[in-house]
Amino acid sequence: MNVFSHIISPLKLFIVEIGDLSYFSLRFFKEVFKKPYEFQEFLKQCFYIGNLSLFLVTVTGLIIGLVFTLQTRPTLQEFGAVSMIPAMVGISIIREIGPIITGLICAGKVGSGIGAEIGSMRVTEQIDAMEVSGTNPFKYLVITRILATTMMLPVLVMYSDFIAIFGSYLVESTKGQVSFTLYFNQVFNSLEFSDLIPATIKSFFFGFAISLVGCFKGYYCSKGTEGVGVAANSAVVYSSVFLFIIDFIAVLITNIFVQ
Template identity: 70%
Template sequence: MIGLDQIKSQLKAFFIEVGELTYFTKRFFIEVVKRPFEMKEFLRQCYHMGNRSLLLVGITGFIIGLVLTLQTRPTLMEFGAVSWMPSMVSISIVREVGPIITALVCAGRIGSGIGAELGSMRVTEQIDAMEVSGTNPFKFLVATRVLAVTLMLPLLVLFGDAIALFGSFLVENIKGNVSFMLYFNKVFDALEFGDILPATIKSFFFGLAIGIVGCYKGFYCKKGTAGVGKAANSAVVLTSLLLFIIDFIAVFVTDIFYDL
């Protein structure tokens, strides 16, 4: 059985980590607006995190579109509502499925990569060497990566949504002989600006969470190779939990605005 002292120690460790993560986030917002701006490193990170994630996000989005349509079509056929398939799939993907699945995929690829990269730099004392040489490692390593993920994730979400809708169209074209023009006319008739804007805004917060947690775990990695693995693993776990919390808050706030 878990003793009272163990529960207290776990709660204490939890609140300490929350405080340290909050301070880390505050420091990011301070450093990101200070000169000099590391534009070259920022652009390199945008390419590394954005362009190199396109294939994985595209494959994931394509499979989501296929599976969602294949699973839903028989049920809609029972109720004679198969004509609503493009509208239902497009709203589901754009509002919820596309952003959260893309964010989780990027948390696994980008978040763990950042944690492992910065963790190995901490273990091999490269970060300490940067501090001794007068370079600001937080600005060069952390601010550029967090900002790159924050800006790239909404673009990856839009790309994943488009591929998912194309996958859904292929199923409808094969199963129901629906043309490309007819399918996407129904898609754009169903979508409104109020569907796309909240999903895009919360994608920025998803990217911020992935970048902050990955950099935090790697920047304060414990010594040893085991610490690098733990940093990468805990970055993915904590980021995934934060993504669901942010998604719940975003949906709750959006629902309030819809009711007004």
């Protein structure tokens, strides 16, 4: 009986939390079109989420391109297929590696930051003070951050894709003496709209999931300062899991329509 209780109790908590998260997302869609629109706060969050994540995304994208090419080049060289590296790198990074890695990086940085920031405001009663003063904290804190992350993540993904492909070019220009123009021409010639559009669309869903979970965990934070750490940590874990689920669903749908 104890074994079943250890399994059933966390499962019940998980189902309840999914229900609360669903209600939270419905509240977002209900209030996002209502006035007032916190446009200044939205632009501020776009700056924080986009600009302050730029360095980490740049370093990550560059390393992905370098390592991916260094790992695959010897194998392709055995089969005399080194000329296929630009096409292989471009398709794999733009279709899958770029969006999911950038999403995970942002889940760790942006998701945890949102959870900790809103969670600290909850435990220090700043959200309650906003409600007393007549400000809608949900519109000011939640809606602006969700919209900003949803809009900025695709931009970060496209930037990360370019940096990763550029990192791959650096390896090829050193090992194979390939020109910049030739390398990128081969990359773009191998790409189709069926590669770009699904990757861009799922990036919007990645951004929405990351910010939604971060805001949810922070907005309903409890247990004082300890709860802030729990909110930040669980925001990263939950959003990372949601990213893989969304990615799996996106790949299934893409395969159905492409075939």
